[in-house]
Amino acid sequence: MEKRICVVSDDLCSGCRNCEMWCAFLRSNKKGFGGGHSKIRIVKDDRGLLNRPLVDCSGRACSPGGEEPICVEMCPTGCLIYCNSEDLHKKKLDLNEKRKDQPVFKLIAPWKYPYPWRKLEKEEL
Amino acid sequence: MSYGWRGKILRVDLEKKRVFSEELPKEWMRNYIGCRGINSFILYNEVGPQVDPFSDDNKLIFGTGPLEGTPVGMGRVSIQTKHPNRSIAEGGAGGHWAAELKFAGYDFIVIEKKSERPVYLLIHDDEVRLCDARHLWGKDTREKHAILRQETGIDNIQVASIGRAGENLVANAKVQFTLDHSGGKACGTIMGDKKLAAIAVRGTGMVRVKEPDRFLAGYRQLRRHLDLKETIDVFVPSWAFNGANMLLELFNENGWVHAFNAQKGSLEPMLNDVEYLDQYITRPESSFCCPFPACGRRYEVKEGKYAGIAGDEREVGFAQAGPINGFCSWPVVLKFRDLCSQAGLDEDQAMYTIGWATECYERGIITKKDTDGIELGFGNEDAFIEMTEKMISREGFGDILAKGSQEAAKIIGKDSEKYLLTIKGKELERMPQRNGYQMALALAVCEAGPDHTRWYPPYPPNPKAIPKHVEIPFDPFKAFQTRSVDDKGRLVKWLYDSRAVIESLPSCVFVVRGLLGIDLSPWLELFNACTGENLSVEEFLNVGERIVNLERAYIVREGFRRKDDTVPRRMLEEPISDRHIPPIGKNLDLMLDDYYGQRGWDIETAIPLQETLRRLSLEFVIDDFREMGIHLPETPVKAPCGEGSRREEVK
Numbered sequence: 001m002e003k004r005i006c007v008v009s010d011d012l013c014s015g016c017r018n019c020e021m022w023c024a025f026l027r028s029n030k031k032g033f034g035g036g037h038s039k040i041r042i043v044k045d046d047r048g049l050l051n052r053p054l055v056d057c058s059g060r061a062c063s064p065g066g067e068e069p070i071c072v073e074m075c076p077t078g079c080l081i082y083c084n085s086e087d088l089h090k091k092k093l094d095l096n097e098k099r100k101d102q103p104v105f106k107l108i109a110p111w112k113y114p115y116p117w118r119k120l121e122k123e124e125l
Numbered sequence: 126m127s128y129g130w131r132g133k134i135l136r137v138d139l140e141k142k143r144v145f146s147e148e149l150p151k152e153w154m155r156n157y158i159g160c161r162g163i164n165s166f167i168l169y170n171e172v173g174p175q176v177d178p179f180s181d182d183n184k185l186i187f188g189t190g191p192l193e194g195t196p197v198g199m200g201r202v203s204i205q206t207k208h209p210n211r212s213i214a215e216g217g218a219g220g221h222w223a224a225e226l227k228f229a230g231y232d233f234i235v236i237e238k239k240s241e242r243p244v245y246l247l248i249h250d251d252e253v254r255l256c257d258a259r260h261l262w263g264k265d266t267r268e269k270h271a272i273l274r275q276e277t278g279i280d281n282i283q284v285a286s287i288g289r290a291g292e293n294l295v296a297n298a299k300v301q302f303t304l305d306h307s308g309g310k311a312c313g314t315i316m317g318d319k320k321l322a323a324i325a326v327r328g329t330g331m332v333r334v335k336e337p338d339r340f341l342a343g344y345r346q347l348r349r350h351l352d353l354k355e356t357i358d359v360f361v362p363s364w365a366f367n368g369a370n371m372l373l374e375l376f377n378e379n380g381w382v383h384a385f386n387a388q389k390g391s392l393e394p395m396l397n398d399v400e401y402l403d404q405y406i407t408r409p410e411s412s413f414c415c416p417f418p419a420c421g422r423r424y425e426v427k428e429g430k431y432a433g434i435a436g437d438e439r440e441v442g443f444a445q446a447g448p449i450n451g452f453c454s455w456p457v458v459l460k461f462r463d464l465c466s467q468a469g470l471d472e473d474q475a476m477y478t479i480g481w482a483t484e485c486y487e488r489g490i491i492t493k494k495d496t497d498g499i500e501l502g503f504g505n506e507d508a509f510i511e512m513t514e515k516m517i518s519r520e521g522f523g524d525i526l527a528k529g530s531q532e533a534a535k536i537i538g539k540d541s542e543k544y545l546l547t548i549k550g551k552e553l554e555r556m557p558q559r560n561g562y563q564m565a566l567a568l569a570v571c572e573a574g575p576d577h578t579r580w581y582p583p584y585p586p587n588p589k590a591i592p593k594h595v596e597i598p599f600d601p602f603k604a605f606q607t608r609s610v611d612d613k614g615r616l617v618k619w620l621y622d623s624r625a626v627i628e629s630l631p632s633c634v635f636v637v638r639g640l641l642g643i644d645l646s647p648w649l650e651l652f653n654a655c656t657g658e659n660l661s662v663e664e665f666l667n668v669g670e671r672i673v674n675l676e677r678a679y680i681v682r683e684g685f686r687r688k689d690d691t692v693p694r695r696m697l698e699e700p701i702s703d704r705h706i707p708p709i710g711k712n713l714d715l716m717l718d719d720y721y722g723q724r725g726w727d728i729e730t731a732i733p734l735q736e737t738l739r740r741l742s743l744e745f746v747i748d749d750f751r752e753m754g755i756h757l758p759e760t761p762v763k764a765p766c767g768e769g770s771r772r773e774e775v776k
Contacts, residue, residue, distance in 0.1 A: 107406070
């Protein structure tokens with residue numbers, strides 16, 4: 001199955017627009033940032049209730065070898081992933097499952113912040 | 126063609142309702158870079174000592190810098206004006222507003238004169254106009270945002286606005302950007318005085334990068350320093366999800382909290398960050414291109430008295446309202462956050478002023494008669510919320526508190542000023558001082574009141590994790606010994622200079638962590654790659670030093686001297702009672718001597734020496750001081766202390 005740039009869950013999008021800016025950067029032949037060159041766009045409603053990434057992209061233009069496209073690389077929460085529809089489904093289940101145990105997965109995807117976590121040691125403080 | 130900078134200043138005359146576009150001089154870019162640096166330069170040159178803060182001639186400056194609009198800028202904007210107490214009112218804020226301003230083609234907006242009727246400024250690329258805002262006046266900031274989005278019909282327009290606090294000229298009112306990002310204490314007040322309700326911006330242009338591949342490589346490096354697994358900074362992972370929340374517990378354990386108006390160092394029970402994340406946080410909500418997953422978050426109160434409250438928060442300073450006023454309840458502090466955010470009220474002013482009034486009430490200095498029947502008392506949550514509302518609307522006793530605690534103490538008298546927690550007339554920002562002398566010194570010498578973002582972060586990088594090739598201009602072991610005066614001058618000077626230049630790029634000081642906080646070369650690499658400049662690390666740091674000296678010159682010209690560089694009396698004279706931590710006492714004076722010596726300032730007056738100003742190419746300040754008759758010392762009166770001379774610690 002073909003890989004595409006997928007949104008795992010709207011509520012994992014922090015609305016930071018890293019994806020939008022870096023996509024614009026590559027699509028403008030690296031001239032700069034902004035300018036409406038991006039293939040991905042974050043829509044925010046008037047009252048800040050949601051961030052919705054709108055994307056319809058196979059990622060082939062910026063990752064001819066199937067590596068991680070730049071929007072996925074720069075996404076800080078793991079909301080964007082590069083996979084086929086079957087993997088997307090698995091990731092969604094994984095996210096929902098892990099959220100039950102760890103509230104921090106409301107804020108970041110488990111694949112972006114895998115165990116083991118670093119803990120603050122007393123002597124480090 | 127200009128890289129990084131868009132090269133334009135927008136000047137808005139509110140009286141004649143005219144807008145001019147002006148070229149940004151190349152010399153300014155090189156000497157001050159942008160954002161906070163150029164703002165300070167404009168303020169120094171255009172708002173002189175003769176200008177009254179509430180007069181037509183005071184100016185309000187919104188600035189961005191060369192890296193704004195790129196992912197390194199992180200949406201930072203610096204707002205600057207003359208503070209009502211004649212010092213500098215400066216603050217940074219995040220959000221998406223600043224990036225849109227860059228995309229629209231402007232680096233700076235200078236607001237001049239006053240309007241008779243409320244207006245708002247609309248910037249949509251080349252279309253810039255002032256519009257009637259009578260229908261917006263009196264509305265809260267979120268409503269202003271929503272109305273302007275609907276009214277203009279411009280997709281994704283970003284709004285900077287003031288709320289009722291700014292409109293009612295509450296002392297330190299802030300400007301709110303993109304819903305719940307805020308900054309610029311007292312800038313909201315001056316914006317209200319100028320009757321400018323909002324600035325709505327949308328741009329579709331580009332911020333160009335000179336060397337794109339180098340820039341991308343530099344950015345990847347920056348992200349690696351902040352990577353949750355690879356960073357050498359143990360606080361990065363906690364910060365990435367919890368913001369300052371994780372500090373609540375840490376502060377409380379170590380007695381760093383200003384509990385009960387800083388009479389104590391901790392509160393039991395204390396607000397718990399795990400409970401907060403579990404019950405009140407719903408999802409991440411970031412500034413423009415923030416590299417952290419959830420430094421900003423969206424909260425929601427689902428049940429109880431305050432059910433239905435929702436908004437964004439970051440850097441959870443507002444939660445300290447709990448310990449300062451002696452209560453422990455997430456819904457109440459979130460209600461407080463919501464009130465402040467909607468009204469553009471400064472949380473620090475509100476929480477410390479009410480904390481101070483509460484102590485005065487408990488000591489019998491004020492009574493129920495003064496407070497309009499409200500029983501102020503530590504732990505009285507309802508009274509706290511009620512008083513916050515009264516401050517915003519300036520009703521009854523709230524009108525006195527709205528002037529700020531220092532002014533309120535002058536009105537109340539009866540020794541109430543003994544319990545103030547203010548520096549240069551502004552309320553503290555929750556940073557402990559008796560337990561961390563570097564913080565006490567840094568807050569005391571800050572040109573813009575007790576601003577902690579100018580020297581952030583207050584904790585040391587782990588000295589063992591610092592790579593050998595990184596040169597640090599202070600001894601990290603000595604400098605971060607919290608209750609000693611050793612090497613604090615060099616540390617604080619370096620913190621100020623390096624942060625000044627990072628704030629001028631601009632970038633967010635909350636990512637200046639780990640190696641990024643002690644090594645400027647990743648920042649310089651990004652700056653050079655973006656703009657095509659070729660600065661060295663020394664030149665880069667020199668810019669920071671120049672900015673700090675110019676800001677010092679500004680407040681010197683307004684009459685501020687060494688006596689104003691101090692911390693609240695409580696920190697100097699009273700111990701933290703529940704922790705047996707002694708007051709700072711004369712140690713502050715030792716550190717000040719050291720700091721001024723390191724800076725090349727006169728130790729008696731804190732005025733920069735002529736040779737320092739010359740070294741930093743600030744000759745115009747020398748001429749200015751001469752004209753005004755301010756005595757400029759030639760050579761240091763005493764030898765700088767640094768590693769030696771007057772180092773006698775007072776226990």
